[in-house]
Amino acid sequence: MIEALEAAGFRSARACHFLDSFAGTSKERVARKYQVQGANFMAFK
Amino acid sequence: MAIICPTGFDAARLKRAVHDTYAAVARDPGGDFHFHRGPEYAARQLGYDLAELESLPSVSTAPFAGVGNPFLMGALPKDAAVVDIGAGAGMDCLLAGRRTGPGGSVTGIDMTDEMLDRARAGASEAGLDHVRFEKGDITHLPLETESVDVVISNGVFNLVPDKPALFAEIYRVVKPGGRLQFADITVGVELSESVRNDIDLWTG
Numbered sequence: 001m002i003e004a005l006e007a008a009g010f011r012s013a014r015a016c017h018f019l020d021s022f023a024g025t026s027k028e029r030v031a032r033k034y035q036v037q038g039a040n041f042m043a044f045k
Numbered sequence: 046m047a048i049i050c051p052t053g054f055d056a057a058r059l060k061r062a063v064h065d066t067y068a069a070v071a072r073d074p075g076g077d078f079h080f081h082r083g084p085e086y087a088a089r090q091l092g093y094d095l096a097e098l099e100s101l102p103s104v105s106t107a108p109f110a111g112v113g114n115p116f117l118m119g120a121l122p123k124d125a126a127v128v129d130i131g132a133g134a135g136m137d138c139l140l141a142g143r144r145t146g147p148g149g150s151v152t153g154i155d156m157t158d159e160m161l162d163r164a165r166a167g168a169s170e171a172g173l174d175h176v177r178f179e180k181g182d183i184t185h186l187p188l189e190t191e192s193v194d195v196v197i198s199n200g201v202f203n204l205v206p207d208k209p210a211l212f213a214e215i216y217r218v219v220k221p222g223g224r225l226q227f228a229d230i231t232v233g234v235e236l237s238e239s240v241r242n243d244i245d246l247w248t249g
Binding site: 001004005007008009010015016017018019020021022023024025026027034035036037038039040041042043044045 | 079080081090091092111112113114115117118119200202208209212213215216219220221222223224225226227228229230231232233234236
């Protein structure tokens with residue numbers, strides 16, 4: 001994600017927070033297997 | 046690590062699956078889906094203010110299915126022009142509209158009529174006349190070049206296989222000095238081609 005943002009021209013792209021968005025869902029096991037998390041991102045033009 | 050689209054991936058099929066999934070969420074937010082929905086989830090797991098969400102129309106908050114919180118990275122400027130890409134039923138747009146005030150503008154873009162119906166009803170019920178919604182493909186935004194101060198989004202970009210085209214289009218509409226603050230998913234392991242071709246995993 002960061003690489004794709006910077007390739008488009010955005011600068012200072014970063015992930016700011018990580019969230020366990022899939023805890024408690026029927027896909028929680030799959031999310032843990034593939035280390036899937038929610039994340040908040042920021043980037044500037 | 047981002048999900049990288051494999052060679053020969055059926056992007057049109059993914060787009061239909063995404064549309065159908067979120068149309069179903071709009072019709073019945075309490076239905077059987079393999080992701081969370083609603084304001085209680087948003088407050089419990091994503092850091093939203095439950096009291097603020099409960100003050101918004103449930104027509105907009107009940108189908109919320111974001112994966113993060115675009116408002117945690119910084120306050121939206123008063124009077125700003127804000128765009129929400131893949132706005133769904135508009136919960137984040139209503140929050141953005143309160144933060145920009147009536148001197149600003151908030152435009153929610155979504156491709157699903159069922160979600161847009163809810164979003165427009167929510168903005169009307171909330172009395173936020175400067176919050177509007179447009180149907181559109183998020184890789185071809187119906188927006189003027191360099192017209193947006195802040196782009197927000199929540200759990201949508203991962204559903205778009207062509208990230209370079211998506212981010213190039215977003216870059217086009219953002220003003221110099223503007224910013225993108227959004228939530229999405231990250232994947233911590235390298236995915237096999239068969240996993241990356243699994244439409245159910247993309248839409249989940």
